[in-house]
Amino acid sequence: VLAVAAQFQLPVYQLDVKSAFLNGELQEEVYIEQPQGYIKKGQEKKVYRLYKALYGLKQAPRAWNAKIDGYFRKKGFLRSKSEPSLYVKKSGTHDFLIACLYVDDLIYVGTNADMVEDFKNSMKEEFEMTDLGLMKYFQGIQVKQSKGEIFLSQERYVDGLLKKFRMEGCNPMKTPMATNQKLQLDDGSDKVDERLYRSLVGSLIYLTNTRPDIVQSVSLLSRFMHNPSRIHYAVAKRVLRYLKGTKNHGLKYVHNEDN
Numbered sequence: 001v002l003a004v005a006a007q008f009q010l011p012v013y014q015l016d017v018k019s020a021f022l023n024g025e026l027q028e029e030v031y032i033e034q035p036q037g038y039i040k041k042g043q044e045k046k047v048y049r050l051y052k053a054l055y056g057l058k059q060a061p062r063a064w065n066a067k068i069d070g071y072f073r074k075k076g077f078l079r080s081k082s083e084p085s086l087y088v089k090k091s092g093t094h095d096f097l098i099a100c101l102y103v104d105d106l107i108y109v110g111t112n113a114d115m116v117e118d119f120k121n122s123m124k125e126e127f128e129m130t131d132l133g134l135m136k137y138f139q140g141i142q143v144k145q146s147k148g149e150i151f152l153s154q155e156r157y158v159d160g161l162l163k164k165f166r167m168e169g170c171n172p173m174k175t176p177m178a179t180n181q182k183l184q185l186d187d188g189s190d191k192v193d194e195r196l197y198r199s200l201v202g203s204l205i206y207l208t209n210t211r212p213d214i215v216q217s218v219s220l221l222s223r224f225m226h227n228p229s230r231i232h233y234a235v236a237k238r239v240l241r242y243l244k245g246t247k248n249h250g251l252k253y254v255h256n257e258d259n
Contacts (some may be wrong), residue, residue: 001086001098002150003111006253009148012109013116014132015123018103022054023127024063059142060102070100071126075119086103087207091115107135141210152210153250158243161203165240172245173238178218183220187246189229197228200236209244210251214239 005012017023031047032054034040069079077087077099089097095108097119105249108125111115123129135143144151162168204218217239224232 001100001107002097002152003253004149006150007255008110008111009255010109012107012135012140012143012147012150013120014135015108015120016130016132017106018128018130020068020127021053021055021057021060021064024060024065024067026050026053026057026059027066027108028059030057030059054113063165064103072099075122089115089119102139105138107138115177142208148255152252152254153248153252154207155247155250157173157207157224158247161200161207162201162240162244165183165200165237167237167240167244170237172222173241174245176214176239176242177220177235178238183232183235184226185224185227187229187231187233192228192230193232194226197233197236198225200233201225202238203237204239211243211249212251213246213249214242 001010004010005151030050032050033047034044040046050057053063057063072079072087074195075089077089079098080086080088085101087099087101088095089099091097095110095112095115097108097112097115099106099119108116108119110119120131124131134145140154140157142155144153162170162222201218201221204214206221208215208218217235221232221239222238
């Protein structure tokens with residue numbers, strides 16, 4: 001979606017739904033005990049029946065999704081068959097509006113300014129929303145927008161990783177791995193804590209969203225999740241050293257005049 005926005009030189013906006021799960025309407029019969037401080041004398045054994053979802057209910061996420069999905073469809077959006085969180089609304093021959101939903105975070109982009117404004121206003125009328133304006137930060141990814149260009153990075157995320165694994169003061173490396181590095185399952189070195197290793201490699205996997213330059217290294221390290229050694233962990237920490245010197249790198253989508 002961001003690549004499309006850059007190509008069409010369109011701004012991407014963001015909305016946040018306040019208390020999203022409280023909007024969901026329950027289809028099942030769900031009962032709860034009377035909460036402390038609100039128990040009616042003489043009726044202590046009675047319970048409340050819920051008609052709307054509450055946080056903590058296992059039905060709450062599904063109920064919210066059904067609510068917002070129904071609203072989008074009512075407004076003329078078509079839901080993508082391959083990506084259920086993506087909705088598209090068309091107007092005329094060329095105009096379109098795209099909305100992407102992640103639980104209670106929503107980004108949207110459109111070719112027609114009136115469609116974009118109407119969508120924002122209708123959402124704010126239907127749900128309690130926070131208008132975040134231009135998309136700047138989404139799911140741990142920093143977004144910088146300019147005309148015909150969108151740059152994605154995870155610099156804050158890298159800073160958090162370095163702090164979490166106590167690598168803030170490490171010396172940067174120029175490459176994520178040594179060119180002659182060969183990892184083996186049984187390399188003869190001592191084993192390390194599997195949870196610690198998995199936490200590091202898992203964090204690096206999420207970073208590959210904007211850092212294709214570490215994909216090969218992280219893919220290789222992922223092979224040893226169940227039996228990591230000190231050598232494997234040292235190689236993973238080298239990736240952190242590389243990130244220390246390149247944390248402002250990212251992924252850039254640009255407008256292409258040839259398309």
